[in-house]
Amino acid sequence: xxxxxxxxxxxxxxxxxxGWLISLxxxxxxxxxxxxxxxxxxxAMSQASTLGIALALSLGSWTAISAWGWVHTDAFLSxxxxxFSVLAALLTARVGAGKESHEAVTGWxxxxxxxxxxxxxxxxxxxxxxIHRLLLSSIIGATSVDMWTFGALAGVTALxxxxxxxxxxxxxxxxxxxxxxxxxxxxxxxxxxxxxxLAVGLSIRSAGMLYTFGCLVLPALIAKNICREVRxxxxxxxxxxxxxxxxxxxxxxxxxxxxxQMTVALLCLLLMAAWLFxxxxxxxxx
Amino acid sequence: MDRHExxxxxxxxxxxxxxxxxxxxxxxxxxxxEFWFFLGPNGEGKTTLVRAMLGMVRPRVGQLWVHPELxxxxxxxxxxxxxDINPTLPTTVREFILxxxxxxxxxxxxxxxxxxxxxxxAGLADLEERDYWSLSGGQRQRALVARALVRRPSILMLxxxxxxxxxxxxxxxxxxxxxxxxxxxxxxLFVTHDLAIAARYAxxxxxxHGGGVVSSPRDVVLNRHTLKRIYDTAVDISYDLSGVPTVSxxxxxxxx
Numbered sequence: 332x333x334x335x336x337x338x339x340x341x342x343x344x345x346x347x348x349x350g351w352l353i354s355l356x357x358x359x360x361x362x363x364x365x366x367x368x369x370x371x372x373x374x375a376m377s378q379a380s381t382l383g384i385a386l387a388l389s390l391g392s393w394t395a396i397s398a399w400g401w402v403h404t405d406a407f408l409s410x411x412x413x414x415f416s417v418l419a420a421l422l423t424a425r426v427g428a429g430k431e432s433h434e435a436v437t438g439w440x441x442x443x444x445x446x447x448x449x450x451x452x453x454x455x456x457x458x459x460x461x462i463h464r465l466l467l468s469s470i471i472g473a474t475s476v477d478m479w480t481f482g483a484l485a486g487v488t489a490l491x492x493x494x495x496x497x498x499x500x501x502x503x504x505x506x507x508x509x510x511x512x513x514x515x516x517x518x519x520x521x522x523x524x525x526x527x528x529l530a531v532g533l534s535i536r537s538a539g540m541l542y543t544f545g546c547l548v549l550p551a552l553i554a555k556n557i558c559r560e561v562r563x564x565x566x567x568x569x570x571x572x573x574x575x576x577x578x579x580x581x582x583x584x585x586x587x588x589x590x591x592q593m594t595v596a597l598l599c600l601l602l603m604a605a606w607l608f609x610x611x612x613x614x615x616x617x
Numbered sequence: 618m619d620r621h622e623x624x625x626x627x628x629x630x631x632x633x634x635x636x637x638x639x640x641x642x643x644x645x646x647x648x649x650x651e652f653w654f655f656l657g658p659n660g661e662g663k664t665t666l667v668r669a670m671l672g673m674v675r676p677r678v679g680q681l682w683v684h685p686e687l688x689x690x691x692x693x694x695x696x697x698x699x700x701d702i703n704p705t706l707p708t709t710v711r712e713f714i715l716x717x718x719x720x721x722x723x724x725x726x727x728x729x730x731x732x733x734x735x736x737x738x739a740g741l742a743d744l745e746e747r748d749y750w751s752l753s754g755g756q757r758q759r760a761l762v763a764r765a766l767v768r769r770p771s772i773l774m775l776x777x778x779x780x781x782x783x784x785x786x787x788x789x790x791x792x793x794x795x796x797x798x799x800x801x802x803x804x805x806l807f808v809t810h811d812l813a814i815a816a817r818y819a820x821x822x823x824x825x826h827g828g829g830v831v832s833s834p835r836d837v838v839l840n841r842h843t844l845k846r847i848y849d850t851a852v853d854i855s856y857d858l859s860g861v862p863t864v865s866x867x868x869x870x871x872x873x
Contacts (some may be wrong), residue, residue, distance in 0.1 A: 498719055558707050
């Protein structure tokens with residue numbers, strides 16, 4: 332099995348490396364999503380990215396290639412995915428006293444994006460295929476540009492978290508206390524939302540919704556159940572994500588299955604094991 | 618620490634949100650070693666004044682002077698009304714308390730010393746490695762205070778810290794704070810509705826009512842005339858043998 336994987340390296344190494352880097356990036360930002368108990372936000376942002384891509388595809392089909400050539404580029408699709416993901420994150424972050432609940436706004440973003448992304452491209456066979464591909468998820472076909480992009484993003488994210496670990500933690504866990512010790516909560520919320528939107532938006536374009544949402548929340552949920560503190564979650568989560576992705580890629584290669592689905596299925600199994608582990612550790616009390 | 622140098626001084630201070638003014642023309646001075654109680658009904662601006670002292674609300678009119686060293690954020694400990702931490706997250710008492718060090722530059726040895734001191738002061742020394750969520754309500758409240766104490770604050774501000782505790786835990790928390798004030802000369806600022814607690818422990822009281830604040834040493838504020846004007850009902854004050862006043866609101870007035 333391992334030999335087959337190594338043999339496939341020359342053909343698929345870009346796919347594997349991009350898959351690892353995406354899982355690393357999303358695992359790091361996913362700790363914040365899980366710490367703030369905003370799991371559904373990941374799904375809503377992923378779906379909002381899909382709406383952005385659907386709009387970009389639709390715009391492309393309405394315009395003449397010669398006049399608006401940039402509308403037909405991959406870069407434009409990626410920008411639209413990121414813009415809509417960031418908008419979704421910022422919209423859901425603007426929840427407070429006297430406003431609608433976070434869950435309600437997140438649910439609205441998810442539903443309007445899910446219905447809108449299909450309706451916009453429903454009369455365009457190419458567009459509909461693309462949206463279905465994104466919803467199904469595939470990391471096969473990743474490019475070297477993706478490799479450098481996600482490598483840089485994951486590196487910057489890790490460095491930022493290492494430099495601001497305690498502030499990020501306090502902001503995620505207890506914003507009221509964070510404000511009391513002098514942290515400026517509004518810029519912090521805007522920056523973390525924008526960064527989350529950037530990570531999710533770019534990942535959607537390269538890996539699709541299932542892999543993005545799965546790597547965003549599942550590794551952090553697994554770490555949450557096996558760690559005794561939040562701090563180790565910041566390094567256990569990426570280890571879980573990369574380790575599971577590696578096993579998933581090897582198994583997918585051996586059984587000729589799609590690697591994204593295999594990785595997410597394995598993460599789901601691991602989460603069940605983590606729940607059991609936590610239950611046993613607490614002597615069945617929780 | 619110069620005991621005559623105020624940590625906070627409000628001069629003709631007015632605070633509010635949007636179009637609503639909560640109070641106006643307030644003068645108040647918090648000096649080191651004092652135990653202040655902010656008293657009054659909901660919505661009168663007690664918490665808002667604390668937030669202003671923390672730099673989270675700007676004065677509308679007047680001044681809120683903050684001591685350039687003692688009143689700065691790194692020297693202020695704050696215990697919020699409630700803690701909104703996600704209860705499914707794993708965290709130990711140690712990790713929870715160390716969160717209080719955000720914004721303070723300290724090497725790891727100094728952090729460990731501060732942690733040990735705060736744990737001891739809060740009576741949690743044996744619970745450092747315990748899961749925060751396995752603590753009782755009273756112990757969690759102590760952990761919240763320890764998270765503020767780990768900053769070695771010149772002033773500790775507590776916003777209704779005994780809300781939601783049972784009677785025993787509430788009494789224990791009050792005694793713990795009183796002991797902290799007595800033994801460490803810790804300056805404390807306690808927001809509450811409970812006049813009886815303030816009467817027992819305060820050195821100074823600020824009574825918030827009807828857009829104004831009456832603030833003075835305890836024995837100046839705690840007189841029948843002031844309390845009746847503010848609470849609009851009969852108030853009885855009696856003193857035990859050690860001179861600690863007990864206040865009863867709503868009882869028939871004593872004959873003159």
